[in-house]
Amino acid sequence: MTRTSFSKPPIKDPLFEEVSPSRDTPCYFPLAGGRYEIKPGFIPLGQDLGNGPADAQVFQFDSNFNTYHRVKMRARSESLHKYFQTRDFPPATTAAINRFIIERLLQEHPNRFRMDDAADGPIVLHCAPNGATLRYSQNRISVEENDAKPSHISLFDALACQVQEDLCVICRRPDGTDWLAAVHLCFPSHWAAGDKIGRAFNQVHAPVAGMAGLNRNAKTLVGAMIERDPFVRFSWGLGTDARLNHHPEHPPGVDPVHWTGRSFDPANPRLFLRIERQVIWGFPKHQAALFAIRTYFTSCDSLAPDQQLALAAAIQSMTPASLAYKGLAQSRNQILHWLQERANHP
DSSP: OOOOOOOOOOOOSGGGOBOOOOTTSOOOOTTTTSOOOOSOOOEETTOOSSSGGGGGOSSOOOTTHHHHHHHHHHHHHHHHHHHEEESSOOHHHHHHHHHHHHHHHHHHOTTTEEEEEOTTSOEEEEETTTTEEEEEOSSOEEEEOTTOSSOOOSHHHHHHTTSSEEEEEEEEOTTSOEEEEEEEOSSOBSOOHHHHTTOOHHHHTTTSTTOHHHHHTHHHHHHHHHHSOOEEEEEEEEESSOBSOBOSSOOTTSOHHHHHTOOOOTTSOOOEEEEEEEEEEEEGGGTEEEEEEEEEEEEGGGSOHHHHHHHHHHHHTOOHHHHHHTTOTTTHHHHHHHHHHHHHOO
16 A cells, blocks of 8 residues: 555644655555454554554654644643543552653654653653653653643643654453543544543443444453553544544534535545554553554555455445444445545556
C-alpha cells in the first residue's frame, strides 16, 4: 500500500487540520481478510507487521508530530474537561504509569527525549519533538511548553501531550469489577471522554454494534489486558476527511454536518480509512492497564486494487446495525460503487 498526496481544505484552525501522507508513517491494513468483525484480535507487541522496529514501539513518532500536537493543544484550549477526565485514578497507579511512559520514551526514542535525574532535586525531562521541558517531583510539576493553554494539570496530562497517541487507563477492583479511570482523548472517533469515564468495560462498549458477545466475556478480557504480556490490536472506520478530532459534540459555531465528516459526495469523492493501533500494556501489581491509541489515515484512492476490493467486501459484510454505528448506512451503496470502480479501473 502506498501513500499518495490528496487535497484538503485550506483551513488554518487546527481543529480542522488534516493528517498528510508521510513516508515515515507506519502502514497498517487490518482488514485484508475482507470481513468486518468485532473480536479482540490480540497480537503480541513486537510481532513484525511490516514496519520494522516501529512495530515493537508503544509510542510511534513520525514527521506529522506537529499536526498531532497542534490538534491536541487546540482541543485542550477549547475545553480541557471535554477531552481529559479521570475518575478514582489511584495515585500509586498514576505514578507507575507515568514512570512507564517516561521509561518507554527514553528507551524507544533516545534522540527525542533526555532526562536529567538529580538525586537532590526534581526530575527533568527534555522533550525535543515540541521543545517542552517537564520538571517534576512527588508533589509538584512544572512544564515549559509555550502552547499549553490551559496549563498542564498533571504529569499524566503533560506526558500525553508529548506523544501522538491518545491514552486511556482501565482499573480493576478486588471484587473483579472494573472502571475507566483516565481518558486523555484529543483524537476521538465519535465518542466522548465524559460519556465513558468511570464506567465498566462492558458499559463503555455497549453502544458498539456487534459487541454483545465480547461484553459477556468482559471480565476475561479485562483480566487479559491487565495480566498478559503487552499486545496490540486494530480497529478501523471510514470518514470523508483525515481530521483527527471527531468529538461527537461539535465546537461552537461549527456546522455539525461538516464536523461529523461522514458525508460522502460521489461528485467529489473523498474517502479515508481511519485506523487505530491500540497498544495495551498491563500493570498486574496495580490491577490496571494502559491503552495507547494511535490514529492513522490512508486515502482510499491510494489503496491498491486488491485492498479496495477487500474494503468493499468488508463493508458488504457489515450488518445494518454496524453500518449505522460506523456512519455508513446512508452512503453504503455509493461508497461500494466508487470502490469497485476504482479497483476495476485503477
